[in-house]
Amino acid sequence: MDLDYVCAHAGRSPLALTRRDVARALLAVPSGVALVALPDLRKELLAAGNPLSVTFWESAKATLSSIEAGQATVGDVQRWLEATGTEPILLTSTYFLWPEEDERGPVAEEMHARLVAELEALVEAGTIDPDALARGEGTARRTYEQVQEAWLNTPLPDGRVPEHVVAEEQDAELMAGWDEQEELALSELRRILDELPARPGRPQAALETAASRLRQVLDFPGYPGNVLRACAGFDDRAVPEGAEELWLAVTAGVAGPISDLPEEDDDPEEFGRLDEELTPEDEALAALCSISHADWLAVVAALARLGPGTPASPERLARLVADSEDVEQADDEPDDVETLEGLFVQVVALWAHLGVVDEDEALTPLGWWGLPAALERAWSPE
Numbered sequence: 001m002d003l004d005y006v007c008a009h010a011g012r013s014p015l016a017l018t019r020r021d022v023a024r025a026l027l028a029v030p031s032g033v034a035l036v037a038l039p040d041l042r043k044e045l046l047a048a049g050n051p052l053s054v055t056f057w058e059s060a061k062a063t064l065s066s067i068e069a070g071q072a073t074v075g076d077v078q079r080w081l082e083a084t085g086t087e088p089i090l091l092t093s094t095y096f097l098w099p100e101e102d103e104r105g106p107v108a109e110e111m112h113a114r115l116v117a118e119l120e121a122l123v124e125a126g127t128i129d130p131d132a133l134a135r136g137e138g139t140a141r142r143t144y145e146q147v148q149e150a151w152l153n154t155p156l157p158d159g160r161v162p163e164h165v166v167a168e169e170q171d172a173e174l175m176a177g178w179d180e181q182e183e184l185a186l187s188e189l190r191r192i193l194d195e196l197p198a199r200p201g202r203p204q205a206a207l208e209t210a211a212s213r214l215r216q217v218l219d220f221p222g223y224p225g226n227v228l229r230a231c232a233g234f235d236d237r238a239v240p241e242g243a244e245e246l247w248l249a250v251t252a253g254v255a256g257p258i259s260d261l262p263e264e265d266d267d268p269e270e271f272g273r274l275d276e277e278l279t280p281e282d283e284a285l286a287a288l289c290s291i292s293h294a295d296w297l298a299v300v301a302a303l304a305r306l307g308p309g310t311p312a313s314p315e316r317l318a319r320l321v322a323d324s325e326d327v328e329q330a331d332d333e334p335d336d337v338e339t340l341e342g343l344f345v346q347v348v349a350l351w352a353h354l355g356v357v358d359e360d361e362a363l364t365p366l367g368w369w370g371l372p373a374a375l376e377r378a379w380s381p382e
Contacts, residue, residue, distance in 0.1 A: 001025075001026075001029050001033055001034060001036075001037035001041070001121040002040065002041065002044065003041060003044035003045065003048065004022065005025060006022055006025040006041065009021070009024065009025040009028060010022075010024070010025065011141055014044075014045060014048035014049075015048060015049055015050050017045070017050055018084065018085075018086050018123075018276075019052055019053075019056050019084035019085060019086070019119060019130055020060060020081070020084040020085070020086040020087050020116070022041070022045075022052065022056075023080070023081050023084050023087075024081070026038070026060060026064060027081070029155070031064045031065075031067040031068040032068055032270075034064050035061070035064045035068060036055070038060060038061060040066070042057055043188065046362060053130070055130075055131040055134045055135065056084070056130065056131070056134060058134075059083065059134040060080075063076070063077065078090055080134075082133070082144070083130065083133040083134045083136075084130055084133075084134075085119060085123045085128045085129070085130030085133055085144070086116055086119040086120050086123060086128075086130075087119075087260060088112060088115045088116065088119070088148060089144070089148055092145065092148060092149055092152070092222040093145055093149065094149060096152060096166075096167075098112060098166075099166075100376065105169045105170075105173060105349045106169075107165050107168075108166045108169060108170070108279065111162045111165065112130075113150065113164050114156075114162070115151060115152075115162070118147075118151055119148075119378055121148060121235075125154070127143070127147065128140075128143065128144055128147065129255075133342065137295075156292075162354065170171050172289070180239060181293050181294060182256075182379045183379075184293075184297070185293035185294070185297050185379055186376065186379040186380060188297060188326070188327075188380070189297055189300070189301070189375060189376060190267040190303070190376070192297075192301045192326060193301075193304065193372055193376075196304060196305065198370075199369075200307075200365065200368050200369045202244070202368065202369055203365045203366050203369055206355060206364065206365060206366040207243050207244060207247060207296060207366060207370075208243050209355070210243075210247055210354060210355035210366055211243035211244075211247050211352070212243075212244050213355070214246060214247060214250060214353065214354060215239070215246070217353050218234065218239065218250075223279075223280040223281050223284070224280075224284070224338070224349070224350055224353055226281055227280075227281050227284045227285060227350065228250050228253070228254075228350065228353070230257060230258070230259050230260060230281075231250060231253030231254050231257045231258065231285075231288070231350075232249045232250045232252075232253035232258060233249075233253065233258030233259050234249075235259060236259060246371060247354065247370065248370065248374050249373035249377075250354060251356065251370055251371070252342050252374040252377040252378035253378070254288060254347060254350050254351070254354075254374075255288075255291075255296050255374060255375050255378040256378035256379065257285060257288050257289060257298075260285065265335055283346065284346045284349075284350065287342070287343040287344075287345070287346035287347070288343075288346060288347065290343055291340075291343050291344075291347070293379070294327040294328070295321050295327075295340065297326060297327055297373060297375075298321040298324035298326055298327050299317050299320050299321060299344075300371050300372055300375045301324070301326045302320040302324060302326075303320075303363050303367070303368065303371060304368070304371065304372050306363070307363070307368055308362075308363055308364060308365045308368045309362050309363065310362060310369075311360055311361065311362055311363075312348065312351070312356075312357045312362060312363045312367070313348065313361040314341045314342070314344040314345045314347070314348050315341050316343035316361075317340075317341070317347070317348070318337045318340040318344055319337065321337075321340055322336075322337050322340075348361055351367065354367075356370065356371060
């Protein structure tokens with residue numbers, strides 16, 4: 001590790017190197033190697049006409065020594081890197097979080113680089129004092145945070161707001177990953193269903209009865225009607241006329257909720273109070289959204305094979321997931337099975353209103369016919 005390494009790592013000449021450039025290069029090698037190289041690196045930069053500062057070198061030695069001793073936390077190292085004066089704050093006071101370096105898309109890369117350049121200009125102008133940051137001075141830190149918050153929320157000349165466009169890119173990447181999971185899960189579901197000896201016919205009488213009862217539930221203003229409406233997206237579109245279309249839309253929504261509860265059901269003054277108990281609606285939707293594609297696939301595939309009368313209690317569903325050979329499971333530790341059982345409590349409660357399970361929590365002929373079709377619908381593109 002020497003000056004040539006630092007220059008290559010930063011892509012800059014010795015005179016152009018910043019504290020951030022040097023710090024990142026030091027963190028890119030084992031701490032012991034960096035500590036040994038520190039004195040010579042300091043001399044090389046002094047000879048090159050870019051000595052940095054005594055405070056920086058002292059902070060570098062202290063941080064690297066703490067890392068080598070196994071005492072430094074990830075937060076300690078990040079704080080030191082930010083104290084170079086040109087490293088963007090990883091998590092701002094308004095909870096904007098930069099993606100990890102190896103996970104940034106083109107927009108995040110661009111905005112991060114723009115902010116680094118902005119911070120370098122502010123250091124040059126004296127607005128940001130890296131030595132004061134390294135000494136842990138509160139005023140310097142507040143200034144450092146404020147200038148970044150302001151930059152993130154100020155439109156660029158082309159009209160883009162950095163914080164917004166980075167968030168939009170992350171959302172798009174998240175949705176693309178979700179769509180890919182659904183596509184893979186749908187393909188596997190169809191493969192499993194094609195291997196079954198025969199698919200059951202539609203139990204029309206049971207379907208009509210369940211749909212009629214479901215309409216009454218949906219008309220009910222509270223739980224579970226409001227949850228089922230949100231699952232099916234009926235707060236934004238008309239309720240289907242046909243029994244089959246209605247039942248499949250709602251049952252598919254349980255496996256893949258389309259929307260959240262209407263905003264008017266939420267009290268803004270209560271938002272963010274973590275000590276408040278969740279409403280039944282909140283608990284139900286949170287549980288449904290926590291069940292993975294793999295878990296749904298394991299449950300519905302098993303029930304499709306086993307047929308009507310199969311126990312479908314929350315405990316049994318959790319065990320079907322743990323014992324499934326259709327999906328890869330990370331493990332089946334008791335705590336994980338218990339957690340999954342808690343999630344399926346909400347599912348089984350909603351299934352009871354749909355006629356998927358009977359009063360004994362056993363799979364009905366309607367559930368045997370409809371669950372695979374509903375899951376296939378939930379994972380199919382619009």
